[in-house]
Amino acid sequence: MTTSPINRTVFVVSDSTGITAETFSHSVLSQFQEFEFQAVRVPFIDTIEKAQDVTVRINRCFEETGEKPLVFSTLVDPKMARTIGSANCIFMDLFGSFVRHIERALGTKADRSVGRSHSNVMSKQYSNRIEAINFSLAHDDGQLINGLEQADVILVGVSRCGKTPTSLYLAMQYGVKAANYPLIPDDFERGALPLSLVPYRKKLFGLSIHPDRLAEVRHERRPNSTYASLKQCINEVAEAERLMRLENIPWLSTTTRSIEEISTKILDEVGLNKRIY
Amino acid sequence: MTTSPINRTVFVVSDSTGITAETFSHSVLSQFQEFEFQAVRVPFIDTIEKAQDVTVRINRCFEETGEKPLVFSTLVDPKMARTIGSANCIFMDLFGSFVRHIERALGTKADRSVGRSHSNVMSKQYSNRIEAINFSLAHDDGQLINGLEQADVILVGVSRCGKTPTSLYLAMQYGVKAANYPLIPDDFERGALPLSLVPYRKKLFGLSIHPDRLAEVRHERRPNSTYASLKQCINEVAEAERLMRLENIPWLSTTTRSIEEISTKILDEVGLNKRIY
Numbered sequence: 001m002t003t004s005p006i007n008r009t010v011f012v013v014s015d016s017t018g019i020t021a022e023t024f025s026h027s028v029l030s031q032f033q034e035f036e037f038q039a040v041r042v043p044f045i046d047t048i049e050k051a052q053d054v055t056v057r058i059n060r061c062f063e064e065t066g067e068k069p070l071v072f073s074t075l076v077d078p079k080m081a082r083t084i085g086s087a088n089c090i091f092m093d094l095f096g097s098f099v100r101h102i103e104r105a106l107g108t109k110a111d112r113s114v115g116r117s118h119s120n121v122m123s124k125q126y127s128n129r130i131e132a133i134n135f136s137l138a139h140d141d142g143q144l145i146n147g148l149e150q151a152d153v154i155l156v157g158v159s160r161c162g163k164t165p166t167s168l169y170l171a172m173q174y175g176v177k178a179a180n181y182p183l184i185p186d187d188f189e190r191g192a193l194p195l196s197l198v199p200y201r202k203k204l205f206g207l208s209i210h211p212d213r214l215a216e217v218r219h220e221r222r223p224n225s226t227y228a229s230l231k232q233c234i235n236e237v238a239e240a241e242r243l244m245r246l247e248n249i250p251w252l253s254t255t256t257r258s259i260e261e262i263s264t265k266i267l268d269e270v271g272l273n274k275r276i277y
Numbered sequence: 278m279t280t281s282p283i284n285r286t287v288f289v290v291s292d293s294t295g296i297t298a299e300t301f302s303h304s305v306l307s308q309f310q311e312f313e314f315q316a317v318r319v320p321f322i323d324t325i326e327k328a329q330d331v332t333v334r335i336n337r338c339f340e341e342t343g344e345k346p347l348v349f350s351t352l353v354d355p356k357m358a359r360t361i362g363s364a365n366c367i368f369m370d371l372f373g374s375f376v377r378h379i380e381r382a383l384g385t386k387a388d389r390s391v392g393r394s395h396s397n398v399m400s401k402q403y404s405n406r407i408e409a410i411n412f413s414l415a416h417d418d419g420q421l422i423n424g425l426e427q428a429d430v431i432l433v434g435v436s437r438c439g440k441t442p443t444s445l446y447l448a449m450q451y452g453v454k455a456a457n458y459p460l461i462p463d464d465f466e467r468g469a470l471p472l473s474l475v476p477y478r479k480k481l482f483g484l485s486i487h488p489d490r491l492a493e494v495r496h497e498r499r500p501n502s503t504y505a506s507l508k509q510c511i512n513e514v515a516e517a518e519r520l521m522r523l524e525n526i527p528w529l530s531t532t533t534r535s536i537e538e539i540s541t542k543i544l545d546e547v548g549l550n551k552r553i554y
Contacts, residue, residue, distance in 0.1 A: 017541040031387035105367040110308035264294035
């Protein structure tokens with residue numbers, strides 16, 4: 001017997017983008033599957049007046065639903081956080097809780113400057129990240145051989161196994177220069193890596209996928225083609241995995257993994273300790 | 278007088294990717310600018326044995342540096358969290374702290390299932406996100422007119438003002454189908470939007486940039502070209518802003534904003550309330 005989920009409203013309040021608070025709220029709330037949470041994003045709350053407006057919205061939500069909304073806040077200013085916390089809600093003060101703990105442990109005071117986590121766009125680190133995004137775009141799907149020597153990693157695998165979103169995520173989230181290059185039937189016939197990749201063998205990381213899933217994904221793109229047929233998918237996947245084993249390329253299956261999981265596994269396995277954004 | 282920053286090691290421990298914990302740790306630690314934090318990512322800690330190994334690493338770090346490392350943990354399993362917390366460290370138990378609070382408030386027990394926040398790759402939501410990434414890639418820089426009617430938003434602006442990374446971020450992080458289309462000198466001569474965009478005027482959102490910054494960015498790509506000259510940049514930016522005002526297109530400046538900030542502002546202004554990933 002399945003019961004319908006219980007609805008709850010979640011406010012995500014931040015003086016900046018709210019991305020940290022929202023990422024965190026998803027993580028925590030994924031542990032309460034009997035509930036269905038409706039998230040309301042309230043970013044850029046950087047004055048007491050705006051905080052008071054949010055308090056009014058939270059209270060109105062409580063009156064309308066009869067249930068206290070959950071509120072995840074990364075407000076840095078303690079006064080603004082208290083304003084929100086005074087509403088009729090279940091208040092999670094992410095900053096307050098941990099900043100005070102760290103202040104005590106480090107024997108110092110936090111700067112309490114608003115909107116800092118995504119600032120610093122003039123930094124070297126930030127421009128490296130934009131460069132990584134441009135690099136990964138330019139080196140998507142084997143489009144460009146030039147510059148592959150600058151890649152941090154080159155993903156290889158059959159068409160539609162997940163190389164493109166993974167490369168872009170690695171660039172976007174970690175500032176990793178991730179190229180990707182397809183393994184195609186021509187390579188399997190020759191039984192060897194594409195020639196352009198041979199000089200960079202140490203940078204290669206393979207992605208594979210279950211043939212059933214691959215056929216599904218390919219059918220969406222080109223319905224009822226030979227390309228999408230299960231037979232073709234079984235064959236290509238087997239050949240690609242054989243080639244990766246033969247060439248000693250580390251690889252993993254993308255079938256049941258999100259791009260976050262695939263990307264983190266890759267960084268972990270190739271030993272890249274890159275900053276997250 | 279500037280003093281050199283104090284170094285501290287930070288361990289980011291998770292049973293899954295660690296992305297939530299790391300995003301959160303950056304946010305909080307950006308408030309302590311007198312310190313320089315070295316982050317060590319320890320993802321996929323999903324057994325007590327692995328947790329014990331991490332504890333050994335943390336203790337070794339304490340012995341070597343004489344300073345307690347900071348530890349941000351999103352371990353769901355309380356026993357594993359306790360194992361880590363028993364090390365010589367400043368322990369931030371992100372899950373434990375808030376999960377218990379929510380459990381009490383909702384009158385229920387959390388599922389405490391490991392690695393859930395990035396799972397569910399078979400869901401409709403997840404495939405929408407991958408579709409959005411593919412859409413944004415295919416519709417980068419006006420490459421494809423076909424399908425623009427499916428866009429959630431179409432970013433416009435002069436070359437190198439930040440359209441591409443923003444479109445990809447919107448797709449990756451929010452599952453938004455974000456196309457982008459350049460405004461070029463031809464358009465300014467005609468004094469009108471590119472014809473292909475006219476049917477989608479309501480989906481347009483403009484990005485602009487300070488001409489000095491634009492010249493810098495363009496110089497990196499094509500040093501000493503007319504394209505990168507300050508004169509050309511001043512002119513293009515003025516014309517683009519004039520056109521956006523004329524056509525009543527909402528726009529913002531990317532000059533001092535990160536792609537996170539630009540993307541969140543856009544969602545906020547166009548009223549798209551999309552799920553974050």
